[in-house]
Amino acid sequence: MSKNAIIVIGANGAIAQAFIKEQRARYPNHPLITISRGNMPLLDDYHTHIECDYSEAQINLVAENIKASIQLSQSISIFNGQLHNGQFGPEKRLEDINERYLTWLLKTNTITPMLWLKAIGQHLTHQSACVITVLSARVASIDDNVLGGWYSYRASKAALNMAVKTASIELARRAKHCKCVLFHPGTTDSPLSKPFQNNVPEGKLFPPSFVAQQLSNLIDSREHNTLVDYIDWQGNRINW
Template identity: 40%
Template sequence: MFKGNVLVIGASGGIGKTLIKQLHESGKYAQVYAVSRTLPDSKMDGVEYHTVDSENENSIAQYCQELKQNGGQFSLVVCCIGALHASGADNQKIMPEKRLEDINQDQLSFYFTTNVILPALWLKHVEALLKGAEPAKLVFFSARVGSISDNQLGGWYGYRSSKAALNMLIKSAQIECQRRAKNICLISYHPGTVDTELSKPFQSNVPKRKLFTTDFTVTQLLKIIPNLTAENGPHYVDWQGSVIPW
């Protein structure tokens, strides 16, 4: 049975850490690589940790080139980069907009940089790691609110729009891969509302049974992706494996 390498991008977050743990413990991969802006406080034996500034494309390119030179096709890359809220310049709070009047340039720039541009840079450079004779999966953490046709509530302009743009990026990349890297299957994954820092300010309105642990949503993802193929890609699915309309 083929054992490819696996890379988790954005490995320092709650979901990223759990992904690394489950991937490593599964024994299905030749080597697990974890990359983030900072190294974790505690490292897992057998996992290769590296720091890369995702806002520096040269750093991304150099790191991916090093992985390529190490040899071995990657069978899975998961990009966990994304943000829903943050503290911006001058400690300005960045939160989803409720009204048109809340839209501002700095906030939109933050959402599109974090949720679209940085994943796009990684997509550009990891393709060479995944391309090969064996099937490979490239997963991006998206969100149901990125669905244009499923939008019934409005609001959250920057976050919704940036996730919709990420989905379009994934769709376009799958078309290109079907011409030049037919083994690569792209997946846009909605993990549900997960108990991490990303969802903290919004958890009070979420029913307990709908607030998932990182273990649950990662387990669901790893159950779902083996059944998804490049021929039918790209795939926009939720934690149940249900298809989300683009």
């Protein structure tokens, strides 16, 4: 049975890859389970990698196959998320809203993490004591929105926030020692932020290794209460 397992979902992204390295340095002998669409090299004998197409059926199957590890995990981190592709990017005005772009972001940023929460939550009990982290964004904050634009991305991440908040209420009844965290990494040097990096103030573009260290510190320091934390890389609370 994989006690104190570290489970990383969406493991091929830039932040996820850095997080895996950071976690391995901190916990070299803990079971590590990584999940992504494609393959990735194993780091050591404690590392298991699982390929998943992120369909609902596959997500449920993966969760069922690792349910013992989920029950006794120390952290479960969901890094699924997108912002742009070769066809679409963030909207600047109402006229830019496109149904296909909105649907794509809702599937990637909201629905897929929700399906993971559903699959994971079925296997958590009051004996479980893990931190469940989901990658969110400051632009999901309704209170903080003073610039406008980015309709689809804002909406998909705000919907994700609501889903995780709602899940935390249910987990308080079935897994009272588990903690949900919505994490804003800041602007990270990754393919997701690449088209927008020219507008980032000096010193505010973070390398993935820094974000991974910050996230690891925040996970390690979380109080395992039933509240959901919506926080940035410094641990500062973000208004909903």
